[in-house]
Each structure stands twice: as C-alpha cells, then as structure tokens.
Amino acid sequence: MTTQTVATTNTSTASIVFAAAAGMMLLFFSGYAQATILHDAAHDQRHAMAFPCH
C-alpha cells in the first residue's frame, strides 16, 4: 500500500512537471520568441494578450 502510494505520487509529480514545462515552452514560443517571422505572425495576438514583447 505504501509502495503503491509512493509510486503513484512519483508518476503524477513527473507528469505535473512535464505538463508545466510543455506549457512554458509553448508560451515562450507564442509570447516571447523574438524571431521576426514569429513576431509578425503572433503580432495581433500578443498585443491583445498584453505580452510585453517590444
């Protein structure tokens, strides 16, 4: 029982960390990355979401 609990907690901690990291990567790409082509494509949306990007 104890082992089971520990195993479950470990799995979910790993997946929580994974989900958080995936989210931050996507947000960096959509909100922060400065490459001109990305900036232009995301322009209207960044303004509306108030991402400070330029």
Add this chain to the structure above:
Amino acid sequence: MPMKLLTSAVFAGVAAGLIAALLQFTFVTSSLLEGELYEAGAKVHFAVDGSPQSPRGGAEIDFAAEPMRYVMTMAFNVVTYVGFGFLLVALMALAEARGLTKITPRQGLIWGIAGFIAIQLAPAIGQPPVLPGSIGADIGPRQAWWMATLLTAGLAMWLLAFGRGLLPLLAVPLLLAPQLVGAPTLDTYFGVTPAELAAQFSAMSLGYAAAGWAALGFFAAYFYTREAA
C-alpha cells in the same frame, strides 16, 4: 497519467483558443487596425490643419485581403491557450495530488477566472494592453515587472484558494507589492493614437482575455475530470 494531462490541456486550449480568436476578431481587431493607421502615419490625431478632432473608424477587418494574418492570429490564440492550459491542468493535478480539492467543471470556471486575474488583470493594472503606435519604457524592465507581477499574483490566488490559517492574508501584500513598486514607465507621453482609442483597445483586450480564460478553465476541468473517470 501524463496522457490525461496532455489531452485535457490540448482539447481545452484548442476550444478556448478558437473562442478567444472569434472574440478577438469581433471586438478587438478593429481598434488594433485603427491604431496601426496612426502608427504608420496614415492618420494623424490633432492634425496640423488645426482640426480639434479626428474621425473615428476607418479600419475594418478584411479576411480576404490578409487571410494569413488572421489565420496566424487564430493559430497563436490556440498555441497560447494550449500553453496556459498545460499550466492550469498541472496546477489542478497538483492540488488534487496534495488532497487540497476535487476538480469539477464548475470549479474550473473559477480556476480560469483566477488565471485571468493573475496572468492578465494584475499585470494590466500597471501595464495596460498597448495599442500599436504606443511607445513604452525599455522592454527588459517591463518584462521583468510583468513576470514578477504574474508570479506574485498567481501565488496570491493559490493562497486565497488553498492557504491554511492566516496564510490567505498574505495575498494582500503579494497583490499590492508590484503596484507599489510600480511598472516601468517613461517620463514623457509619446502616444500618437487618440486616448479614447487606446482605452477602448485596453478594455476590450481585457474582456477578451477574461472570456478566453473562463472558457479555458471550464474546458480544462471538464476534459480533466472526463479523462479521470
């Protein structure tokens, strides 16, 4: 288990992103386009001919003329909301794993509104959404203030929801601190766009974000609880 977080974040992000894009096209884009006319100098507020006012409007969304622009706006709404969706379901899973709550779709709505307050509203109090054509302080300090504000406001939301004893009271200084420090600003006003247009853009942007976040919270919890069953 990671699958559950992945699918609920993606489904919720796509749903919320599409709703947000629709709201953006309906309510936000026309003032943004009008701002660009002033930014580019195609319109001049208080023109040198001495006229005391500028005519409103003159910029309407035209999907046929610039299809890629609007496809990209829609795509980046989806990417952004999927990104926030991942963070939201990660926190939902964390709260459940620690036995703090049991997620329901209706509760997800509250999560979404709390996300709006932390990520959009708290930073916007110091740095309102800016219309194209606005000149701001240096980007570095603004980004640092923005990041610090959303982190402290996010922590404040968490403490208000789950803090034991007197801990929720900490939310008050956490929410106040960045505003007391103050967002970086310039010493001068540079705006070339009419104040009314900038205010309308800021308010519409916040409304659009509030609706998007509420939808994200609801759908995240909805898919999260469905996958769990």
